[in-house]
Amino acid sequence: MIRHRFHALCPYFAMFPESFAEYWIKRLTKPNDTVLDPFSGRGTTALTALLCGRHAISSDVNDVAICLTMAKTRSPSYKRVRSRINELRREFDPKEWKNPATAADEFFRYAYAPSTLRQLLYLRSSLDWKDSRVDNMLAALTLGSLHGEVTSKRYLSNQLPRTISTKPRYSVNFWKARHLVAPERDVFTVLGEIATYRYESPLPEGDSVVLHTDMRNLPRVIDTDKQGPLRCAITSPPYLNVTSFEEDQWLRLWFLGGPAHPKKGAVSRDDRHGTADNYWSFIGDMWRSLGAVMAEDAHVVIRIGSRRISPEALKRGLAGCAQFSGRKVKLISHHVSEIRKRQTDAFRPGTKGCVVELDCHFKFDD
Ligand SMILES: C[S@@+](CC[C@H](N)C(=O)[O-])C[C@H]1O[C@@H](n2cnc3c(N)ncnc32)[C@H](O)[C@@H]1O
Structure with missing residues (x-):
């Protein structure tokens, strides 16, 4: 697929590349299926879904994420x-x-x-x-x-x-x-x-619903009777102790109407969990929401990262929390990658960003 010019509309910290979303969307869904991303960020899953002839539902708590996802998938002429x-x-x-x-x-x-x-x-x-x-x-x-x-x-x-x-x-x-x-x-x-x-690239087509809400509310706000079954979720929650999307994007948040100085914790308590216990309880909440909204046999692909826990512990945590979905979930495959060139290197030499990333493919096996 030729790179759509809306993808790079605005950089976003801890974003995943469109090739990641495209690979899984093409592999796990059919045209006209609906793909969910509960942590939309810059809207890569949603835009890629539309470009692949699918529909999209996205949510995020951050104004920057909502503004970018809406612009890319509900674009004016x-x-x-x-x-x-x-x-x-x-x-x-x-x-x-x-x-x-x-x-x-x-x-x-x-x-x-x-x-x-x-x-x-x-x-x-x-x-x-x-x-x-x-x-x-x-x-x-x-x-x-x-x-x-x-x-x-x-x-x-x-x-x-x-x-x-x-x-x-x-x-x-x-x-x-x-x-x-x-x-x-x-x-x-x-x-x-x-x-x-x-706008050199053609306007994306297809339905896109963008929800400015905490992913914990998805069971209350997604109407699967109206929107059709959700066959696949492709997402990347905030990583353990890596960044605060609110604090690190304060200038963009200011432009969208926020305060003229950095703040943290007001937009999302989940942005930078410092302890593993709190982090896994948040991931448990994510699974609870997914369990309530995803269709039978639906696929879930999750990318998470960390700089201080091993890929094995990440995998165990992610798979273990799946029990909070209240459904049977099978881990189909997983893949670990090391991040050599970290985004933080570009502006804070010597600081440590995320070191490993883990991709897991799960399937509801009801
Ligand atoms: C790792 S980023 C997602 C990046 C995205 N995959 C991309 O490529 O741009 C995680 C996102 O989760 C959002 N977030 C944090 N807490 C949330 C919550 N409770 N509900 C929904 N979104 C949340 C953050 O605002 C951030 O945009």
């Missing part, structure tokens, strides 16, 4: 995106955006040129990303450009990592020590260029 960019540009009055509190904040003063920050503040307050598909796509495109390498014209910020947003104090010290100045970028122009590039 290119024409609507272009005309909304023109409309927003016409209505933008820089004078109105001169003095908001954010503009005085040291982090934001160093992160963005004043003219760029005014446009971002305007878009942040104008885009109705939860209820309008076209605004949702524009918000997702902005998220993909919000921070990255200062040398690339597609990023709006001073030098920052692409995947995660570093903490304000660390970032300011980094910029000051290197005398780095934020580039002047016209956000409307950047959005127009990126939209043109992304």
